[in-house]
Amino acid sequence: MLNPTRRHRVALGVVAAGSALALAACGGEDPEPTQPDTAAVEEVEDEPAEVDTSSFHQGPIPDEAPEIDPEADLPAEPDSAAPLGDRIAWEALERVSTFASVTDPDATSSCPEIAGEEGESVTCTVTFLDEEFEYSIDISSSGILINYDWDLPEGPLVREVVEDSLRVSAESELVLCDMDSDVERGETGGEAPFLCQSLDEETGDVTEWEISISQYGSFSFYRV
Structure with missing residues (x-):
């Protein structure tokens, strides 16, 4: 003899199971939500930004700043028996070339005749890279040794x-100086008449620099 109560429970169980299957079937028909491809996103984020370097001058970084060796790079210095004007003319060429940190094989230097007397003032002229620069001396004492003060008001910035x-x-490697020409005049003890820039190729950061010129022609860079 069947137990109606049990039959009812079984029927409910079948219906419940069928409902569960139906729900599962319905759930299978819905598309699963798309998950972002994190690997692809990360790969895009890691790509460096493209930096425009077209306006900069590129070149290898030297081991040290340019400089000259007067004994090796300039004409021989006149000996002590040479006229004083010739010796001062060579000195003028040496100071202008050192200021420029490069030599000019076509450079010339000339001074008027120098007597070497106390109180005498003389101005010499150096033609360097097609520019003329004045070099003057003021003799403070004379005799066996001649003492004098010298002055180079301007020098060539190449x-x-x-x-x-x-x-x-x-x-x-990427730098740029906003010079009007390849050679400009720089006042000793002052600032260069132009600014320079350097570019960090990895970050795209641009740094501006001003140039301070010493009395002897050497120069230093300072961030603006």
Whole structure:
């Protein structure tokens, strides 16, 4: 004899199971939500930003800033028996060349005749890279030794030298100086008449630099 109560329970069980299957079937028909491809996103984020380097001058970073060796790179210095004017003319050429940190094989230097007397003032002229620079001396005492003060008011700033020096200072291959020409005049003890920039190729950061010129012609870079 069947137990109606049990039959009812079994029927409910079948219905419940059928409902569960039906729900599962319905759930299978719905598309699963799309998960973002995190690997692809991360790969895109890791790509470096493209940096425009077209306006900069690129070159290798030298081991050290350019400089000259007067004994090796300039004409021989006149000996002590040479006229004083010739010796001062060589000194003028040496100071202008040292200021430029490069030599000019076509450079000339000349001084008027110098007597070497106390109180005498003389101005010499150096033609360097087609520019004329004055070099003057004021003799304070004479005799066996001649003491004098010298002055080089301006010197040549050469683009190639300045930009190579900045590469060393900024540790960057990409630099630019807004010079009007490849050779400009720089006042000793003052600031260069232009600014320079260096570019960090990895970050795209641009740094501006000003140039301070010493009394002897050497220069240093300072962030603006």
